[in-house]
Amino acid sequence: MPFIEExxxxxxxxxxxxSQIINExxxxxxxxxxxxxxxxKIQRNVLAVFTTMILIGGLAIFSFTAGLSQSSNAMVDNQHVLMSxxxxxxxxxxxxxxxKKNDELSLVKEFYLAKKFIENETIYSVQVKSLVDKNLSLTSEGLTNTLLVKNNxxxxxxxxNFETLQEAQTFRRELVKIGFPDAFVASYKDGKRLKIESPN
Structure with a gap:
């Protein structure tokens, strides 16, 4: 195993x-x-009820004023219609x-659901180191797809985090080229390593 400078x-x-701080x-x-x-959602429901009440009230006022005499109430009817x-x-x-706010929140919800989906699916990742100390700062701000798994x-x-073994193997080859010759591909599910995969 190659020597790493302190x-x-x-x-x-x-x-x-x-990276851990960013993820948190x-x-x-x-x-x-x-x-x-x-x-x-609650505001939207309240607003829908309130809008319906306003529309019904506006229609009731309009119906009431339409029933009055044409000459004296023509101007009043026009004002109620304009106000409605x-x-x-x-x-x-x-x-x-x-x-629009709901659409923005839906995007956040989709991200959260995608993260939950990844946690329940088998994923592939490239292990680059195995260390005794958990409180180590090994990621840069650009690497958010990282795993830190306890293997006693x-x-x-x-x-x-890759969906296919081929993607992870391609990434491993790139890491080997830049100085991580001991890197290997492993499969994970529910935050636990399943097995070490073939390097090809």
Whole structure:
């Protein structure tokens, strides 16, 4: 196994800590966005009920004024119709704003569901190191697809989350080219290593 300089190892440890912090922040943001999504759904339902009540009230006022005499109430009818149209337009604009917010929250929800799906599926990753200490900073801010798996008594550090073995093998070959000759592909499910895969 090749020798690694202590300064390089410390840099890798720092990078891993940064990545773990970033991943924790992303999970916190997902939780916040899920709460906002629930709140938005409640607001949307309340707004729909309120809009329906306004429309029914506007129609009731319009019907009431239409039943009165034509000469004295013609001007009143026009004012109620204009007021109803203005309020309907305002509610339509509010509904459109809420729909846009809902679309944004749906994207966050899809990301969260995709992450949950990955946790339940078999994935392939390239293990580059196995270390005794968990509190090591081995990732850079650019590498967010990393795994740190406990294999007693060591922590296995892997990079990349791939759906197919071929993708992981291609990535492993690139890592070997840049200085990780001991890198190998392993399959994982539910955060646990299943087996070491063929290097081809």
């Amino acid at each position: 300064s390089d190892l410390l840099d890798l440890h720092k990078d891993l800590d940064k 922040r992303l999970l916190d943001q997902i939780k916040v966005k899920n709460k906002e999504l629930k709140k938005s 149209i203005d309020s309907v337009d305002a509610y339509r604009a509010r509904l459109e704003t809420l729909r 008594p060591f922590y296995a550090y892997s990079v990349g």
